[in-house]
Amino acid sequence: MKIPVLITRTVIASAATLLLASCGGERINDPVTVTEGSLSTAITQALDYSVLPAVNVFNTASNNLLSASEAFCSAPSASLLSNAQAQWKTTATAWFRLAPYRFGPLNDDPVLPEYIYIDSLRLRGTDYTATVRTDIETAISDSSTLDDAYFAAKNFQKVGLLALEITLFETVDTKSTTTSDIVTEFTNTERKCQVLTGLATQLSNRATRVSEQWNNDYDETGNSYRTTFIAGELSDGTEPLTLLITSVQEYLDYLQQRDVVNITAQKAGIAWPLVEASINEIEQLFSGTDTTTVSFRALMQTSGYQSEIAAVDDNIQAAYDAITAKDSVLFSVAAAALDGNFKREIPDGLEVELGINFTDGD
């Protein structure tokens, strides 16, 4: 495996026991050296304890949303609608934990990337609510056969979490968000249930496809994307850590530039919990889980980058404070600052070269 880093320091660290478990070979009193091996371990653990769980939880949630939608449509009731709506929230939350990892199976087609069919807002911050409403109205009022082919052929603007949210959380005719009105409409309009289950099937299929490629067979190679990633054999030549760091950078840039908290999940009313889920995920990626033995934070700590770690911590806390205050301006500022950490402090702390700087063009 090729590691994209130039590790130039040999560091005597006090956190020896943290790394000994994974680096192997050292005795308990040996000085700890930050090696390509320990960084490789950190990448693998980040993948196994953060990225892959996010992939799999989203897949499970999407499948459960389909089940909840089918259960509701089999006998529409307020209780089952509530279940389906709750499952939509769970799925959206799972997506916002996965969203910082927009690479691999989620984004390996430059023309038709999978992620835009899940979250249309992510492409360029455009709110397609009006498009979705018109499309659902059309589907319900015309005579098209609402089968899998119908939904599979839809443009990305008309499917995914947004389309499911509009379907589940408001009525088509008056845009009522009252539970009884929504249940009544589903009861009286069989085609709306076909829309709901059709959209849920598509989302579930996509989530399953992404999970399958991450875990089993990526792009018909016979190897999982996880294996390909850890081996550093990505087809476009990107180094694994570079891809991971720049992906989080791009997500934080997206949160900063787009008014996500004022556009996403407005009907469900969970925009702030969703972005909180993203910050939770990014914090976990950096600091590790209870199972993690070598985290990026620990490697930076070992290398003496305490002030850089403090900067990351401060900005994560600032993001949480903004979420608590529901202050979109402060949240944007915090996201921008954290984005800067993933551009400078974290690569510096891990002694990673991300490539030549083409950001100001030429």
Add this chain to the structure above:
Amino acid sequence: MKQHFTTLPLNKINRRRFLRTLGVVSASLPLGLSTEVWAKTSNSNIRNHEFLISAQGNDNEHYGLGWIDPSIPFSRNLTSGFRGHGVAQHPHQPERIIMMARRPGQYGIEMTLPNGHLRERFSNQENREFQGHACFSGDGKILFTSEMDTTNGEGKIGRRDAETFAWLGEFDSYGIEPHELKLMPDGITLVIANGGLLTDTTDGRTTTNLESMNSSLVYINSLTGELIERHKLAESKASIRHLDVATDGSVAISMQVQRQALTHQEPIALTAIHRQGQEIVLLDAPETLLLNLQDYIGSVVVHNKERIAAFTSPRGNLALFWHCDTYQLLGYHAFHDVCGITVSHDQRSFILSNSNGELRYIDALTLQEQKQRRLEFNAMQWDNHLLSVALPTENNS
């Protein structure tokens, strides 16, 4: 395998020290090639081989003009002390290679192949900044350089004696911030990409005229400096920066959009074809693909035989290919941080380079990667532009 040299940051040393520190040639072997094998192969028949040349490096210590012979292969670097940008080959003395400093630039160097000797180094005139590119006149006697008048921002095309690099004068570029320029097939007309951006004099990079930016594609007479044609894009916030010229005079151009000056997120075409006397034709692509490019194309090359204009997007990690005549998007190739692109000397391939020191070959007929030809030079970090050069066949031993 990384080479280290005692080159100090240019802004911390005086001119005399700069002259001492530049021009160090370092050689690096690709993974798995011994010094013995390299010594043998580099001493005989080396001039039979194609060379690939590019500005390279990511810090003051390593900035230089790097080159490789992909058939051996080995890599070498002539340290420059500044970040280079465009490279140009003398039309009649193919061993002579020019590298210009990235804008705002003060220097250019000439290196001779295959040994990498620093033949000459030249500086900007007072109140002038180099803008990153140069090209030779058809007879090879004049070197034209894109420059800016630092007193008023006007674009200039510097004229220098191509042997001595003595300053001969200048022409207007008929625009702001000329960037890449090329000689047209008639051997007289220069086509110039006026980027249209003014920059902060303190850092030379921050754009200061977003509201009034004024990019243009200009054709001038290289003998008289007379304006022949000037064309503009409908999108005023798109800066024309790079270009290449086909043998029939078709000009492939690439842009950089100043998104911060726009109030929308609509995708904007970044590539186009122009023919003199006609309007600029924008090259279309799916919305998602355009958005992937993140408003910047870094380099362009035309394959004359296949009539393909190829572009690179380092931010989007993509190389893209359009037909010069039908304007159809023919394909794309994902490659991390790709920016350099050239056509191989045998015309069979496009060659791509990236900041990781990697090279990839794309079959010019099928536009599929020839994976067995991948090369990687850990000592190299290829910058914006790549050039294929083939020297006359003769022994050099």
